Amino acid sequence: MTEMSEKTCLARALSATLPTPSTPSSKGCAWKEARVLVINTGGTIGMKIHDGVLSPEANALVNFLKSLPIMHDEQYAQDTKLYERYAPADNTMVLPLSKQEQRVVYTVIEYSPLLDSSNMSTKDWAKIAEDIEEYYEEYDGFVILHGTDTMAYTASALSFLCEHLGKPVILTGSQIPIFEMRNDGRANLLGALLIAGQYMIPEVCLYFHFKLYRGNRVTKVDAESFNAFTSPNLEPLANAEGDIKINWDTVLKADTCAKFRVNSELNRNVGLLRLFPGITTETVRAFLQPPMAGVVLETYGSGNAPDSRTDLLAELTKATDRGVIIINCTQCLTGTVVMTYATGKALVDAGLISGGDMTPEAALSKLSYVLAKDISLQDKKELLKSNLRGELTANIQGACLSDSRFIQLIAQFLSISCKEELEAIRNALTPTLACAAAKIGDIKALEAIREMGGNLSMEGNDGRTPLHIATCEGHLKVVEYLLSQGANVYAKDSYGDTPLRCAVRFRRKDVVRLLRKTGAHLSPSEVQGVGTEMCSYAAQSDIEGLEIWALAGMDPNLPGYDGKTPLEVASAAGNQRVMDFFQNLKDLVV
Numbered sequence: 001m002t003e004m005s006e007k008t009c010l011a012r013a014l015s016a017t018l019p020t021p022s023t024p025s026s027k028g029c030a031w032k033e034a035r036v037l038v039i040n041t042g043g044t045i046g047m048k049i050h051d052g053v054l055s056p057e058a059n060a061l062v063n064f065l066k067s068l069p070i071m072h073d074e075q076y077a078q079d080t081k082l083y084e085r086y087a088p089a090d091n092t093m094v095l096p097l098s099k100q101e102q103r104v105v106y107t108v109i110e111y112s113p114l115l116d117s118s119n120m121s122t123k124d125w126a127k128i129a130e131d132i133e134e135y136y137e138e139y140d141g142f143v144i145l146h147g148t149d150t151m152a153y154t155a156s157a158l159s160f161l162c163e164h165l166g167k168p169v170i171l172t173g174s175q176i177p178i179f180e181m182r183n184d185g186r187a188n189l190l191g192a193l194l195i196a197g198q199y200m201i202p203e204v205c206l207y208f209h210f211k212l213y214r215g216n217r218v219t220k221v222d223a224e225s226f227n228a229f230t231s232p233n234l235e236p237l238a239n240a241e242g243d244i245k246i247n248w249d250t251v252l253k254a255d256t257c258a259k260f261r262v263n264s265e266l267n268r269n270v271g272l273l274r275l276f277p278g279i280t281t282e283t284v285r286a287f288l289q290p291p292m293a294g295v296v297l298e299t300y301g302s303g304n305a306p307d308s309r310t311d312l313l314a315e316l317t318k319a320t321d322r323g324v325i326i327i328n329c330t331q332c333l334t335g336t337v338v339m340t341y342a343t344g345k346a347l348v349d350a351g352l353i354s355g356g357d358m359t360p361e362a363a364l365s366k367l368s369y370v371l372a373k374d375i376s377l378q379d380k381k382e383l384l385k386s387n388l389r390g391e392l393t394a395n396i397q398g399a400c401l402s403d404s405r406f407i408q409l410i411a412q413f414l415s416i417s418c419k420e421e422l423e424a425i426r427n428a429l430t431p432t433l434a435c436a437a438a439k440i441g442d443i444k445a446l447e448a449i450r451e452m453g454g455n456l457s458m459e460g461n462d463g464r465t466p467l468h469i470a471t472c473e474g475h476l477k478v479v480e481y482l483l484s485q486g487a488n489v490y491a492k493d494s495y496g497d498t499p500l501r502c503a504v505r506f507r508r509k510d511v512v513r514l515l516r517k518t519g520a521h522l523s524p525s526e527v528q529g530v531g532t533e534m535c536s537y538a539a540q541s542d543i544e545g546l547e548i549w550a551l552a553g554m555d556p557n558l559p560g561y562d563g564k565t566p567l568e569v570a571s572a573a574g575n576q577r578v579m580d581f582f583q584n585l586k587d588l589v590v
């Protein structure tokens with residue numbers, strides 16, 4: 001176990017023994033805190049000049065951040081005993097109160113050595129992914145500090161390695177070190193932390209210069225400007241130039257029907273080959289030699305190559321016949337590969353598969369991820385052609401909004417016909433309608449809302465999502481349906497409760513079981529005080545209460561505020577039924 005995870009376990013134990021915080025927020029509930037893990041891998045953001053050139057400076061970032069009032073509120077930390085509640089205390093900080101009246105508590109772990117991202121390899125991608133997996137349940141979101149040079153590659157790779165991701169993972173860095181007076185590091189880190197802590201965006205993203213992008217859609221386009229990245233074929237997921245505005249229509253739906261896991265196997269025998277006029281047959285042949293297993297061929301325009309070069313096409317054909325997978329990606333920044341020209345068809349005939357509008361960075365890391373899988377060549381090709389994590393624009397013909405009878409009637413009534421107005425009506429109405437349908441368990445109504453393009457994960461007026469409501473009501477089928485439609489099990493309502501916490505509160509056993517199966521777990525703030533609550537159930541012989549917490553994944557040995565475990569409380573009270581319950585607990589939870 002690493003030093004960090006020992007400390008995290010200590011934090012868990014500590015937080016269980018402390019009484020639930022009682023300082024009220026403006027909404028009259030307990031502290032509204034989100035926890036973010038910052039993994040510092042290196043990059044300019046944490047560099048200083050050594051021997052006249054920039055290179056990473058170890059063990060400097062945390063103390064520096066602590067000295068900046070916009071990055072750390074020491075008063076709040078002292079007043080709320082933050083360092084006792086969260087560990088490791090030395091590396092944990094808290095942002096000032098956000099506009100959403102939330103505190104983002106963040107802990108920084110630093111890799112050793114810190115890397116200029118030009119030195120990164122596939123092993124480093126796997127390490128980051130595995131660390132996210134290790135700490136997944138402890139944090140609400142993740143920020144990865146990374147050099148800008150290869151950030152687009154790492155962001156793409158992580159998007160594939162993280163399977164069934166339900167929480168935000170945001171890469172950021174800077175063009176100028178954070179230690180300098182004028183820099184972009186502070187704004188980038190602050191923006192990434194606020195988004196990772198406050199918005200359940202279930203994607204690997206990249207945040208830079210006030211924009212949040214899908215990680216596998218970006219490319220670095222400027223070596224100097226603060227505006228270093230672009231996402232040529234997909235609009236940003238969020239804009240934080242003024243208030244943070246999330247573009248929920250573009251954000252991927254969560255895929256939390258199964259538990260989050262990391263698949264860090266990668267095939268390193270992949271490469272990028274850029275066509276240029278006059279490229280020699282020898283170059284192409286040498287490049288495609290074994291052990292090369294997959295190549296991204298960067299072609300001209302809409303995916304074209306010289307069809308007059310039979311020598312070149314013959315080399316490509318020989319390679320695909322041997323089982324080398326070659327993806328056709330365009331050298332253009334925007335646009336997609338389509339078979340418009342004879343020069344494009346020649347590549348299809350040579351056995352290449354279309355990369356659509358994928359960036360070369362995304363195509364390369366996808367190849368590396370897919371080729372490591374133990375499946376047939378044909379299945380690998382199918383996976384590469386399909387849209388796995390929003391990395392390519394799939395040709396989905398959805399029902400048109402104006403097809404909806406309901407919207408038609410409203411549009412008629414209000415005498416409107418333009419698309420933007422129809423969308424505005426839909427976006428205003430559907431969250432409330434979806435919550436109402438979830439309350440009464442009406443799956444047909446939810447389906448109708450989904451068909452008109454309504455987002456079933458949006459929160460209604462009281463800050464609860466349809467999933468929160470269906471779990472409170474115990475509508476198991478609706479919960480199943482919502483999960484299948486991408487409802488996020490980690491969404492928090494305005495009191496900071498996840499659907500699992502709601503299901504526990506209303507003692508919906510079936511729903512708790514189902515949510516746990518999909519990987520749902522209680523957030524760090526929800527776990528605080530549970531030991532005390534279980535002890536009081538043990539004292540009152542409330543077996544059902546104990547059972548529901550055990551089903552929700554709580555350790556039945558969590559101590560209460562006085563350090564006694566629920567079992568100790570039961571045996572002190574001579575409460576045999578409760579002691580029997582603990583005896584049989586294993587069978588219950590399996």
Ligand code: ASP
Nearest residue numbers: 043044116117147148149
């Ligand atoms: N060379 C640096 C890196 O990629 C550049 C940066 O971070 O902006 O690590």
